[in-house]
Amino acid sequence: MIRKVLTEFSYVPAKLDRGYVNKTLYINVSDYKISEKPVTEMVKEKFIGGRGFGLWYLWNAVTPETKWDDSENEIIVSPGPVGGITQYPGAGKSLVVSLSPTTGTVVDSNVGGHFGPLLKFSGWDALEVQGKSEQDVVIFIDGNAGLVRIESLPELANDSHLLVEQLTDYYACNEEDKRSISIISAGSAADHTLIGMLNFSFYDSRRKAIRLKQAGRGGIGSVLRNKHIKAIVVKFAGVKGNLNNPADFNKIAKTGIKLHKEIKNGDDKQCQMRVRGTTYLVKIMNDYDLLPTYNFKYGSHSDGEKITAPHWVERFDLGKADGCWYGCTLSCCKVVGDFVLKTGPYQGQRVIMDAPEYETIAGVGSNCGIFDIDYIMECNFYCDTYGVDTISFGTLTAFLMECYENGILDQEKTGGLELKFGNGVAVLELLHQMSRGEGFGKIAGLGIRKCKEYFVKEYHADIDFLNDIGMEAKGMEYAEYVSKESLVQQGGFGLANKGPQHDEAWLIFMDMVNNQLPTFEDKAEALHYFPMFRTWLGLVGLCKLPWNDIVPEDNNRTAEPNKIPEHVQNYVDLFNAMTGRNIDIDEMLRQSERVYNFQRVFNLKMGFGTREHDSIPYRSVGPVTVEEYQSRQDRYDNQLVELLAYNPEGKSTADKLQVLRNYREGQYQKLIDAVYQRRGWTEQGIPKIETLQALGIDLPEVIAVVKKHLA
Numbered sequence: 001m002i003r004k005v006l007t008e009f010s011y012v013p014a015k016l017d018r019g020y021v022n023k024t025l026y027i028n029v030s031d032y033k034i035s036e037k038p039v040t041e042m043v044k045e046k047f048i049g050g051r052g053f054g055l056w057y058l059w060n061a062v063t064p065e066t067k068w069d070d071s072e073n074e075i076i077v078s079p080g081p082v083g084g085i086t087q088y089p090g091a092g093k094s095l096v097v098s099l100s101p102t103t104g105t106v107v108d109s110n111v112g113g114h115f116g117p118l119l120k121f122s123g124w125d126a127l128e129v130q131g132k133s134e135q136d137v138v139i140f141i142d143g144n145a146g147l148v149r150i151e152s153l154p155e156l157a158n159d160s161h162l163l164v165e166q167l168t169d170y171y172a173c174n175e176e177d178k179r180s181i182s183i184i185s186a187g188s189a190a191d192h193t194l195i196g197m198l199n200f201s202f203y204d205s206r207r208k209a210i211r212l213k214q215a216g217r218g219g220i221g222s223v224l225r226n227k228h229i230k231a232i233v234v235k236f237a238g239v240k241g242n243l244n245n246p247a248d249f250n251k252i253a254k255t256g257i258k259l260h261k262e263i264k265n266g267d268d269k270q271c272q273m274r275v276r277g278t279t280y281l282v283k284i285m286n287d288y289d290l291l292p293t294y295n296f297k298y299g300s301h302s303d304g305e306k307i308t309a310p311h312w313v314e315r316f317d318l319g320k321a322d323g324c325w326y327g328c329t330l331s332c333c334k335v336v337g338d339f340v341l342k343t344g345p346y347q348g349q350r351v352i353m354d355a356p357e358y359e360t361i362a363g364v365g366s367n368c369g370i371f372d373i374d375y376i377m378e379c380n381f382y383c384d385t386y387g388v389d390t391i392s393f394g395t396l397t398a399f400l401m402e403c404y405e406n407g408i409l410d411q412e413k414t415g416g417l418e419l420k421f422g423n424g425v426a427v428l429e430l431l432h433q434m435s436r437g438e439g440f441g442k443i444a445g446l447g448i449r450k451c452k453e454y455f456v457k458e459y460h461a462d463i464d465f466l467n468d469i470g471m472e473a474k475g476m477e478y479a480e481y482v483s484k485e486s487l488v489q490q491g492g493f494g495l496a497n498k499g500p501q502h503d504e505a506w507l508i509f510m511d512m513v514n515n516q517l518p519t520f521e522d523k524a525e526a527l528h529y530f531p532m533f534r535t536w537l538g539l540v541g542l543c544k545l546p547w548n549d550i551v552p553e554d555n556n557r558t559a560e561p562n563k564i565p566e567h568v569q570n571y572v573d574l575f576n577a578m579t580g581r582n583i584d585i586d587e588m589l590r591q592s593e594r595v596y597n598f599q600r601v602f603n604l605k606m607g608f609g610t611r612e613h614d615s616i617p618y619r620s621v622g623p624v625t626v627e628e629y630q631s632r633q634d635r636y637d638n639q640l641v642e643l644l645a646y647n648p649e650g651k652s653t654a655d656k657l658q659v660l661r662n663y664r665e666g667q668y669q670k671l672i673d674a675v676y677q678r679r680g681w682t683e684q685g686i687p688k689i690e691t692l693q694a695l696g697i698d699l700p701e702v703i704a705v706v707k708k709h710l711a
């Protein structure tokens, strides 16, 4: 392959000490400057790692004026101090942080695969990439040789499944050496859309194939391609179980063994993640009226059964346990070994790929009115290789379909695409157009928020209707759960710092199904504890699934079973055993609160982060249309009677819709008040100075931003 080395940087790879290398790698692709930076004790104390490190380094890189496509914007990848261990399940996660093209402010996205751990073993706690190259470049980090290069490799493919094969073959010395390589890439659609995502590769030696995991949310793949970075490659040979050099290895091993046993004994009786991954969720969501169908209008469908776990397992032989990092016995990733593509540039080719997660099945499937697993697989493959976030793409496409069915769009405007619900052929063509940067795909690729503006300006669409049905908040497309009957989940989406992603708070069952959060105080407490707890996993480099997709046998006998107390204690033990510190559960939450409040202030710095930015589309709160109301008329009529003493007899659906809407919108505002109070924020959603002081995140630059907003 033709190669030109543009710059080279040598370093002495340092060993980890208690989970940290105490150095980060900085690369600027504008001027090809490469340097190392020390990690100070203050940064470790206040930001821990992972998402915390990403937020801190980005904060220092950008000004309030910086836009996502300015060269100052950075992409930061950091695994966290516990990340990379092989003794405890789910320890291979990396957090990626950047300014988002769709929200305009800071976004974080977590991802499995081997990049984060290999980066760390190569001698770096985080990678900071800034600048914008004039030509496509590859960044290559060799953690054994102590070498970083920026190179031009002009013959590389665009799409991830080809690109990672080329690069793995190129940088590996032999078959065995492929295990040492992990690559970050995007794809051709990330060149042309704002919903681009990042693929993180790793070599599956059992299958002798390269697999991809995704950092999907927030459009960071679009940022990568805007910087003209084709790929970031890390190579490190010699992964062993003790490379993090923990303070107490035996304690980590003991904690891990306990969970391994629990998974081995319990997974078959519980979620069966090892044999069916997150596909098991489809049936549960459909049964509880939570599976988005037809752009979140409804929560279930008579065809929902066709995309449930047994069909995936039978059709694609998903039974093998596949992890995304060494030592994850929960092994929820499911691999499809031989799928023949039916459309697009790779039509007829046989590919290996990870099977879709629940979010993808619901997003590109049921939410678009499509209940065909072969279509969902095809769509999943192309989203991945083109570098498009399946959640954003699914939610966006469902919105476009509703616009089409309401006459806001037609075939003339879509260039011939018949974007009706259920039309998988049109969806795939839309995706192919995104990859080519052509036709209606180019407009759609702007994401829901910008599409709304475009439809109002160009087609004179009704902005109120678009705001009601466009399932985005803060500019990010919704994750795939219907939240209409769970006020807490409405807050879980609306109050999330980065936008409506469920990795902050997923509380539908506690709230709606089990009715465990009856008062506003209960709701606010849940919307405090769970986002803080989940944030912590992203600080240290851990996957959320082994926390609550498997639970100890006696969990239900504990005082707070929803928190899985034994697992929370495991995490405290892991952190202490890794770092040699002695935190308790309260301090663990305070670690998260510091970073969480810092992220809120970061949003303020960028011109967001106040109450108005926590607003949500009415479709996520209640029924927007007459047909929606009538589809669950008994439920809504009963609520009018029971909650409002309003007699629906003889009233028009339009009248009832409005009364219900007034009530539900009022409830959401009350929820915001309660949550802000619990979090120590003003009624405008600004962290109070005393809150920041009490948490120890009262850095002068942080206080300066807050004071400006309080003034």
Ligand code: SF4
Pocket: 089, 090, 091, 092, 112, 322, 323, 324, 325, 328, 329, 330, 331, 332, 333, 543, 544, 545, 546
């Ligand atoms: S539970 Fe699944 S996603 Fe999480 S680390 Fe294990 S294999 Fe990866």
